[in-house]
Amino acid sequence: MIQKEKLLLIIQREYLTRLKSKIFIVSTILAPVVMILLLVLPAVIQTMSGDRVRQFLVFDETGVVGQELVASDSVYYQLTEINPDSLRQSLMLGEMEGYLVVPHELLDGKGSAMFYHGGTAGMTVTSRIRSDVQRVVRDIRLDRLDTPAEVRQILTDRVETENLTITPEGEEAADSDFYMILGFIMGFIIYGAMFGYGAVIMRSVMEEKTSRIVEVVASSVRPFELLVGKVTGVAMLGLTQFVIWAAAGAVLMFAAGPVIALFIGTGPQGAETAAADVAVTAEAASFSIPAIGPMIWISFVLFFLLGFLIYSSLFAAVGSAVDQESDSQQLQLPIIMLIIIPLMFLFPVSDDPASRLAVTLSMIPFFAPILMPVRMAVLQIPFWQFGVTILIMVLTFTLLMWMSARIYRTGILMYGKKATFRELWRWMREN
Amino acid sequence: MSDSIVRFKGVTKKFGDTKAVNDVSFEVGKGRIFGLLGPNGAGKTTSIRMLTYILKPDTGIITVFGTPTGPETQARLGYLPEERGLYKKMKVGEQLVYLARLRGLSREDARKRIRYWLERFGAYEWIGQEVGELSKGMQQKIQFVATIAHDPDCLIFDEPFSGLDPINSEMLKDVILELRDAGKTIFFATHRMEQVEQICDDIALFNKGRLILNGELDKIRSSYGLNSIRLRFTGDNRFLSELKNVRINNKSTNFAELRLLEGADDQAILQQAQSHVRVRGFELVQPSIQEIFIDTVSRETPS
Numbered sequence: 072m073i074q075k076e077k078l079l080l081i082i083q084r085e086y087l088t089r090l091k092s093k094i095f096i097v098s099t100i101l102a103p104v105v106m107i108l109l110l111v112l113p114a115v116i117q118t119m120s121g122d123r124v125r126q127f128l129v130f131d132e133t134g135v136v137g138q139e140l141v142a143s144d145s146v147y148y149q150l151t152e153i154n155p156d157s158l159r160q161s162l163m164l165g166e167m168e169g170y171l172v173v174p175h176e177l178l179d180g181k182g183s184a185m186f187y188h189g190g191t192a193g194m195t196v197t198s199r200i201r202s203d204v205q206r207v208v209r210d211i212r213l214d215r216l217d218t219p220a221e222v223r224q225i226l227t228d229r230v231e232t233e234n235l236t237i238t239p240e241g242e243e244a245a246d247s248d249f250y251m252i253l254g255f256i257m258g259f260i261i262y263g264a265m266f267g268y269g270a271v272i273m274r275s276v277m278e279e280k281t282s283r284i285v286e287v288v289a290s291s292v293r294p295f296e297l298l299v300g301k302v303t304g305v306a307m308l309g310l311t312q313f314v315i316w317a318a319a320g321a322v323l324m325f326a327a328g329p330v331i332a333l334f335i336g337t338g339p340q341g342a343e344t345a346a347a348d349v350a351v352t353a354e355a356a357s358f359s360i361p362a363i364g365p366m367i368w369i370s371f372v373l374f375f376l377l378g379f380l381i382y383s384s385l386f387a388a389v390g391s392a393v394d395q396e397s398d399s400q401q402l403q404l405p406i407i408m409l410i411i412i413p414l415m416f417l418f419p420v421s422d423d424p425a426s427r428l429a430v431t432l433s434m435i436p437f438f439a440p441i442l443m444p445v446r447m448a449v450l451q452i453p454f455w456q457f458g459v460t461i462l463i464m465v466l467t468f469t470l471l472m473w474m475s476a477r478i479y480r481t482g483i484l485m486y487g488k489k490a491t492f493r494e495l496w497r498w499m500r501e502n
Numbered sequence: 503m504s505d506s507i508v509r510f511k512g513v514t515k516k517f518g519d520t521k522a523v524n525d526v527s528f529e530v531g532k533g534r535i536f537g538l539l540g541p542n543g544a545g546k547t548t549s550i551r552m553l554t555y556i557l558k559p560d561t562g563i564i565t566v567f568g569t570p571t572g573p574e575t576q577a578r579l580g581y582l583p584e585e586r587g588l589y590k591k592m593k594v595g596e597q598l599v600y601l602a603r604l605r606g607l608s609r610e611d612a613r614k615r616i617r618y619w620l621e622r623f624g625a626y627e628w629i630g631q632e633v634g635e636l637s638k639g640m641q642q643k644i645q646f647v648a649t650i651a652h653d654p655d656c657l658i659f660d661e662p663f664s665g666l667d668p669i670n671s672e673m674l675k676d677v678i679l680e681l682r683d684a685g686k687t688i689f690f691a692t693h694r695m696e697q698v699e700q701i702c703d704d705i706a707l708f709n710k711g712r713l714i715l716n717g718e719l720d721k722i723r724s725s726y727g728l729n730s731i732r733l734r735f736t737g738d739n740r741f742l743s744e745l746k747n748v749r750i751n752n753k754s755t756n757f758a759e760l761r762l763l764e765g766a767d768d769q770a771i772l773q774q775a776q777s778h779v780r781v782r783g784f785e786l787v788q789p790s791i792q793e794i795f796i797d798t799v800s801r802e803t804p805s
Contacts (some may be wrong), residue, residue, distance in 0.1 A: 074573060077604055077688055080604060088591065092591065278590075279589075283587045286551075287581060287601060290555065290556055290578075290579065290581040291601070291604040291605050292573075293573075420785075484551065484557075486585075
């Protein structure tokens with residue numbers, strides 16, 4: 072059999088045995104579920120913790136502010152005649168959660184309302200009280216000046232600024248925020264995939280080494296072919312997983328339109344009139360995510376693949392150098408650092424994707440797999456940057472694969488001791 | 503040997519500064535069982551890895567069926583590494599077919615041969631099970647099938663009996679002899695010398711990377727003559743340490759193997775023994791491989 076057929080055989084085994092494995096099936100199903108849970112859970116927890124009745128006493132010197140507060144929410148606020156000193160005493164005794172003192176001069180635009188609590192108020196409560204007091208005092212002061220309704224409208228009106236991108240071809244794309252989030256999500260998925268599949272490669276190399284099966288295989292094919300076959304098989308596995316997710320996502324999106332409409336329809340506006348409901352539902356039914364251009368998809372797949380190749384060659388070298396997973400920590404550390412560094416720059420880069428920092432970082436081959444898709448989602452980057460980065464990554468991969476294959480070739484036959492960086496260097500230089 | 507299957511010619515392999523294999527030359531004939539012997543670290547495994555083309559020699563040349571080692575020669579070898587393993591998560595059948603196909607068999611041929619050997623070992627019912635679910639003894643059988651399934655002309659076993667239970671050991675020995683009779687050449691590396699005597703036709707003794715003795719086992723042993731004593735007795739064995747001009751190679755409560763050194767007299771030893779214990783057996787024999795090894799090493803490295 073010619074060597075190419077053997078390589079195909081190896082790729083086939085690496086791909087198929089993993090495709091059929093429980094881990095692959097479970098992770099394919101579980102990863103999106105976990106992601107959705109992470110998005111939904113905080114909201115669920117919020118509503119669950121909201122069931123506690125909270126009440127605050129208001130000692131009002133103005134005679135009007137307190138009434139207005141109670142009028143806005145009679146459970147939350149309760150007027151009190153007890154003087155602040157006694158209130159203080161009873162707060163200290165733990166008889167109540169907190170109380171609010173509204174001084175005279177507040178209506179003259181001076182001083183401030185004082186909110187006392189036993190340290191248990193929390194962010195939601197304090198910010199709510201702050202905004203309630205602000206609104207009530209403002210309204211009363213406007214009333215006193217007989218402010219016309221038009222002026223009040225101006226004060227409460229929200230002025231929107233729409234966010235549009237114009238590409239050099241003159242195309243307009245709305246919703247930059249959406250693309251920024253998209254970039255983030257893609258960066259994170261690539262990060263997770265490089266880590267996850269890199270570890271798969273490392274563990275697989277280690278397993279073959281410790282079970283000595285590698286010697287049987289190496290007496291049939293060159294170790295390099297085994298390594299290439301393994302990396303290719305796992306890369307295909309990764310792409311398969313993405314395709315499954317993308318397909319499932321598309322189906323969900325298609326099916327979810329009406330569901331989302333339902334949600335928005337019965338949302339906070341649920342109390343409004345039926346007519347308004349219908350309008351909202353109609354709006355939601357036409358709700359759709361902005362188009363994700365082919366360039367974004369291509370760059371996502373391309374940067375995942377190249378990133379995976381670069382990191383998996385490093386992980387393979389580590390796997391071949393140790394006998395057990397616990398020994399791999401030290402050798403893995405530099406790789407993990409390289410993967411994590413771009414995460415720290417995720418925000419500055421997406422915040423100003425054309426800055427010199429962003430351009431430079433995103434062209435470093437180890438950071439590019441995470442940072443370049445983030446930039447490309449938000450911005451149409453100059454083609455030379457894209458091309459040069461791809462080129463640098465291909466060169467980096469070639470060099471690393473060459474180095475790694477040399478370490479691998481020696482490492483898989485070394486048993487019983489854990490290699491140091493110095494030894495890896497020596498193996499690499501030996502022929 | 504005109505029909506030599508494997509030939510090492512001036513083969514050297516260095517790791518760093520140490521010569522794992524140092525200028526080794528030997529030939530192995532067709533249908534022979536060839537024992538590679540020596541203590542751990544003598545260069546046996548490195549020699550095998552060069553033979554299987556996992557490693558390349560630094561200098562010298564290795565030929566298999568007259569062809570220098572390479573991908574083509576790999577397909578004609580079957581290799582059972584020392585501490586063996588298989589893919590634990592793969593099914594027995596799939597795994598064996600995969601390994602046989604890597605060695606160049608077509609899928610159909612691989613299936614046929616694997617079926618034959620699995621049936622032969624009474625293991626066919628496991629074909630759909632994952633290897634990790636099998637007992638150690640079963641895994642050893644599977645591993646053995648993996649080594650021979652592609653019908654190689656030359657088989658290499660590195661410590662094949664280590665960890666085998668007695669039943670599998672016996673079975674393996676039978677199969678090895680059967681393969682030899684079918685004209686296969688068999689390499690057999692071990693540091694347990696006593697196994698060699700039962701099974702090998704030729705031996706190569708390795709020590710510290712060098713080949714220190716090579717040839718037909720019977721010839722080597724007869725060249726030493728009847729220079730050893732096998733003694734069986736009942737009684738206190740302390741007298742053994744008082745014997746002069748002998749080397750005690752094997753000592754237990756009622757048995758001893760003695761090598762006669764220069765100036766030793768077998769009859770004097772017999773008398774001495776009789777004065778201390780009841781002698782049940784006394785026999786002049788050829789030296790054991792163990793003895794030959796020690797003898798050769800001590801001559802190589804004058805102390």
